[in-house]
Amino acid sequence: MKTASKHILIAAATVAALMAGTAGTLMAQQKPVIATVVKISGIPWFDRMNTGVVAYQKANPDVVATQSGPATADAAQQLQIIQDLVAKGVNALAVVPMDPAVIEGTLKRAMDRGIVVVTHEADNQKNTQADVEAFDNADYGTALNARLAECMGNKGKWTTFVGSLGSRTHLQWVGAGEANAKKHPDMQLVDPNNESFDDANATYEKAKEILRKHPDIKGFQTSAGNDVLGVGRAIDEAGLSGKICLVGTGLPNPSADLLESGAITAIGFWDPQKAGMAMNAVAKLLLEKKPVTDGMDLGVEGYSKVTVKKGAGEGMLIVGNGMVLADKATYKQHMF
Amino acid sequence: MHKTSEQLIMLVVINVALLVVGAVISGGTFLSLFNFQSMASQVPEIGLLAIGVMLAMCAGNGGIDLSGIALANLSGVLSAVIVSSFLSATDNETAFSLTFMAMTVGIGLVGGVINGLLISKLNITPILCTLGTQMAFMGLAVVVSGGKAVTVGSPDLLSRIGNDMLLGLPIGFLIFAVIAAVIAAVLKFTPYGLWLMLMGTNPKAAVYAGFPRTGILVATYAISGTLSGLAGMIIAARNVNVKYDYGSSYLLIAILVVVMAGVKPEGGYGRVICVVLSAIALQLMSSLLNFGGLSNFVRDFAWGLLLLTFLAVGRYDVAGFLVPFKGQHKSSGPSPQAPKPSN
Numbered sequence: 001m002k003t004a005s006k007h008i009l010i011a012a013a014t015v016a017a018l019m020a021g022t023a024g025t026l027m028a029q030q031k032p033v034i035a036t037v038v039k040i041s042g043i044p045w046f047d048r049m050n051t052g053v054v055a056y057q058k059a060n061p062d063v064v065a066t067q068s069g070p071a072t073a074d075a076a077q078q079l080q081i082i083q084d085l086v087a088k089g090v091n092a093l094a095v096v097p098m099d100p101a102v103i104e105g106t107l108k109r110a111m112d113r114g115i116v117v118v119t120h121e122a123d124n125q126k127n128t129q130a131d132v133e134a135f136d137n138a139d140y141g142t143a144l145n146a147r148l149a150e151c152m153g154n155k156g157k158w159t160t161f162v163g164s165l166g167s168r169t170h171l172q173w174v175g176a177g178e179a180n181a182k183k184h185p186d187m188q189l190v191d192p193n194n195e196s197f198d199d200a201n202a203t204y205e206k207a208k209e210i211l212r213k214h215p216d217i218k219g220f221q222t223s224a225g226n227d228v229l230g231v232g233r234a235i236d237e238a239g240l241s242g243k244i245c246l247v248g249t250g251l252p253n254p255s256a257d258l259l260e261s262g263a264i265t266a267i268g269f270w271d272p273q274k275a276g277m278a279m280n281a282v283a284k285l286l287l288e289k290k291p292v293t294d295g296m297d298l299g300v301e302g303y304s305k306v307t308v309k310k311g312a313g314e315g316m317l318i319v320g321n322g323m324v325l326a327d328k329a330t331y332k333q334h335m336f
Numbered sequence: 337m338h339k340t341s342e343q344l345i346m347l348v349v350i351n352v353a354l355l356v357v358g359a360v361i362s363g364g365t366f367l368s369l370f371n372f373q374s375m376a377s378q379v380p381e382i383g384l385l386a387i388g389v390m391l392a393m394c395a396g397n398g399g400i401d402l403s404g405i406a407l408a409n410l411s412g413v414l415s416a417v418i419v420s421s422f423l424s425a426t427d428n429e430t431a432f433s434l435t436f437m438a439m440t441v442g443i444g445l446v447g448g449v450i451n452g453l454l455i456s457k458l459n460i461t462p463i464l465c466t467l468g469t470q471m472a473f474m475g476l477a478v479v480v481s482g483g484k485a486v487t488v489g490s491p492d493l494l495s496r497i498g499n500d501m502l503l504g505l506p507i508g509f510l511i512f513a514v515i516a517a518v519i520a521a522v523l524k525f526t527p528y529g530l531w532l533m534l535m536g537t538n539p540k541a542a543v544y545a546g547f548p549r550t551g552i553l554v555a556t557y558a559i560s561g562t563l564s565g566l567a568g569m570i571i572a573a574r575n576v577n578v579k580y581d582y583g584s585s586y587l588l589i590a591i592l593v594v595v596m597a598g599v600k601p602e603g604g605y606g607r608v609i610c611v612v613l614s615a616i617a618l619q620l621m622s623s624l625l626n627f628g629g630l631s632n633f634v635r636d637f638a639w640g641l642l643l644l645t646f647l648a649v650g651r652y653d654v655a656g657f658l659v660p661f662k663g664q665h666k667s668s669g670p671s672p673q674a675p676k677p678s679n
Contacts, residue, residue: 041632071632076583079575080378084626087374089365101485101577105498166483 032091033064034283036276037081039098041069044253045272048336049096052276063287065280075099082106092116092287094279100125116286117315118279126313130282130292134270134302134322137169141176144247144268147325148177148219151245151265155186156218159210161194161203161231161248163224170223173249177221190214196227203230211238222248228267232258252331259328266327271302271334274322278303282318292318343598346649347613350642354620362627373506375623377574380512381408382586383615384567386593387519388560390611392462393594395553396536396603399462401560403451403470405586408568410473411443412578415568416486425489433493440569441562447473448561452554470587477580485579488572498573508570513612515566519559520608532556536603592639593618596646617642 036053038046050067057065068085070077075098083106085093093115097103100122107117107127119128152158160177162170174193181187191210196203203222207230210217220231228250235244242262250267258264281298285291294308302322311317326334358366365371385404392401415436423432447469454465488494497507523529531552535542543549572578597614599606618639625635 066629068626068629069632070585071636072585074583074585075579075581076381077585077632080622081626081632083374083378084623087365087368087371087623088362088627099485099579099582101487102575102579102582105490105574105576109499 031062031064032284032287033066033089034092034094034280034287035085035090036065036067036094036096036279037078037085038067038069038096039078040073041067041071044251044336046096049272049276052271052273053280055273056277056280060280060284063280063284067276070098073098075102079103079106082110086110086113086115090115092118092283094118094120094276094283095122095128096120097122097125116283118283118286120275120279123317124312125315126311127315128311128313129286129315130318131311131315132275132279132282132303132318132320134275134278134320136307136319137172138176139321140268140323141173142180143323143325144173144221144249145177145180147266147268148221148245148247149181149184149187151247152187152219154184157188157190157214157216158219158221158245159190159194159214159217160192161196161206161220161222161224161227163198163227164195165193167223173223174221187219190217196222196224196230198224198226200226200230200233203227204233205230207231207234208238211235211240217244219245220248222246222250225249225251228255228264229258232263236261236263251336252326252334253336256331256335259326259331262328266325267331268323268325269334270322271324271336273336274300274302278318278320278322292316342649343610343646344607344613346646347597347610347617350617351613351620354617354624358620358624358627361624366624366627369504371623373501373504375619376509377506378623379615379619380508380570381567381583382589382593382618383512383612384515384563384570385586385590386597386611386615387516387608388563389590389594390597390599390606390608391519391532391556391560392466393599393601394532394536394603394606395462395556397462397539399455399536399556399603400466400591401451401557402463402466402587403447403473404560404564404567404590405583406470406473406477407444407447407561407564408571409578409580409582410447410477410480411440411565411568412488412572413477413481413486413580414443415439416488416572416578417480420488425491429491430493432489432491436488436491436494436572437497437569440572441565444561444563444565444568445558446561447564448558449554451561452557455557456550456553474580481578481580483580485577487577490576494573495576497570498575508574511566511570515563516608516612523608528552528555533604536600536605538604589618592643596643598646 038049040046046069053065053067068081070081078098079102082093082095082103093110097119104127111117111127117128119125119131123131123133125131160174162174178189181189194206203226211234222228222231228246228248231246235241235246236258245265246263247266249269251269255264255267277300278298281300282292292308295305297304298306303320305321307319309317324334388404389401392399419432419436419439423435425432451466451469454460455462500507502510531547535547535552571582593615594611597610621638622635
């Protein structure tokens with residue numbers, strides 16, 4: 001029995017040593033720490049955001065900027081990370097919530113402890129000092145539709161796709177698009193608000209149906225990230241690349257082939273790299289107790305003249321002009 | 337007996353080692369009172385679910401409860417929707433809290449009884465049965481909530497359970513500790529506990545010996561369900577909101593906790609204290625890695641490593657194998673070709 005416990009002790013010490021080896025990063029606690037917590041780590045979108053956090057750290061050596069996120073898409077895991085960071089005693093949190101509702105309580109506790117809280121992609125978050133949004137949703141929808149109208153020559157049948165009818169931002173985008181299209185009386189909206197569920201294959205099937213039903217359709221405005229891929233493939237396979245216009249939210253890398261073939265006219269997005277930098281910039285301003293004012297320059301491309309409004313709770317809503325519209329000629333500048 | 341205490345000692349040592357490593361890495365803040373409270377408030381959710389899985393496993397015959405977190409979410413979501421339809425969380429704070437708490441536990445109990453009846457009466461394999469009920473519970477929660485988060489609010493009593501301390505410990509953790517102690521006592525001192533373990537060891541013999549098989553199974557899954565309901569209540573108290581897909585990763589973590597605690601997957605053996613220590617060890621490790629600012633993928637790796645270590649220690653005399661030259665009793669150690677079973 002005695003030897004057994006001694007052996008166990010040694011085995012445990014070996015495990016502990018192994019873990020100490022992996023967990024070797026020591027922290028310098030003197031400088032204020034801004035911890036960015038993303039929805040999920042290891043996916044392209046948030047890897048891109050990490051490059052922004054790294055760049056921000058390089059440009060601002062007087063703070064410590066780090067990014068972490070759960071390995072699985074689970075709000076509970078993100079919650080644990082935030083809670084541990086609060087206990088660790090970071091000075092500011094910059095959170096991209098998986099589910100704003102789930103982390104309300106924890107963010108409130110963080111703020112009660114004097115931690116600066118900044119969020120992104122969560123304009124309904126109540127317990128935050130500042131929510132940073134890349135752009136105004138109505139402006140974005142209008143811009144997408146303006147690009148579509150230009151391609152369609154301001155006339156012809158067009159339709160819209162949303163991720164789901166419960167997706168608030170998507171409906172805001174297509175709503176603004178419809179309002180913009182009213183300026184062009186020859187543009188005729190048919191079968192609007194098709195649900196794509198962000199599934200490229202389902203969108204492809206749906207787009208084929210629409211092409212059969214309306215052979216004379218001229219334009220598509222899509223919302224979820226994978227919609228352009230599905231609709232684009234349908235257009236491409238029908239041999240209609242360049243004849244039908246397609247403008248929607250999408251990322252440059254996956255869309256590259258279809259942009260080249262002309263099936264996708266233009267994609268709209270915001271750069272998570274810049275969003276990460278903007279969140280950190282706002283967090284630093286709040287840490288230094290400096291005011292964030294309307295029309296201010298955060299020193300980040302796309303956030304040079306931000307609009308500051310009242311947010312969903314006590315905090316403020318900071319809206320940038322970080323929207324990017326890219327087409328065949330320009331998408332190569334934003335490869336991610 | 338030998339093996340039992342070995343597992344327990346191993347868990348204690350691991351916990352202490354994690355604390356030491358944490359203290360070294362964080363320069364002390366890991367051992368601060370606030371961090372202990374923060375970590376303690378995170379343990380109950382997974383700990384309660386793990387005890388439920390342990391009981392189901394002890395029942396033998398491939399017993400397992402996969403429906404735990406789904407039932408916890410369902411109890412939270414359903415209670416929130418029903419209770420707020422006739423009580424206001426801001427006007428009748430105490431009444432709301434009490435009704436809500438009673439209802440979460442009640443729904444957990446009902447869900448657990450359904451599992452138990454399906455398994456004992458219809459003879460459905462536990463893994464398939466609870467997989468089915470897991471989906472059913474989750475689906476029901478989606479339908480009831482429309483797929484969105486439901487706000488419970490923070491009425492006085494409920495928010496205290498989620499946020500306040502008693503004697504320096506989070507109330508949620510105290511509830512967990514008391515429940516764990518009660519279940520440990522039930523397993524040790526009541527006929528039910530004896531029946532459960534014996535039936536898990538040999539189901540056929542148990543039936544011939546005249547054990548109330550149906551009763552034992554229903555009671556086991558009912559307790560597991562009730563624990564899920566309690567977990568749902570604590571989740572709601574902590575997070576103010578409940579959602580159908582909260583904690584989807586808990587399912588596997590709960591099983592990991594149980595296996596690490598040395599509960600026999602084939603049934604018949606398990607100790608609550610080991611499950612509690614194992615849940616605490618996982619919590620310490622994940623907090624430790626968050627303190628160290630490491631990727632969460634490293635955490636998965638470290639958990640896997642820990643699990644494999646435990647399995648190896650449980651099965652072979654690895655400790656002796658690791659230190660063949662320092663071991664005082666040569667006979668127990670240096671034979672890498674034929675590792676000696678530890679008991």
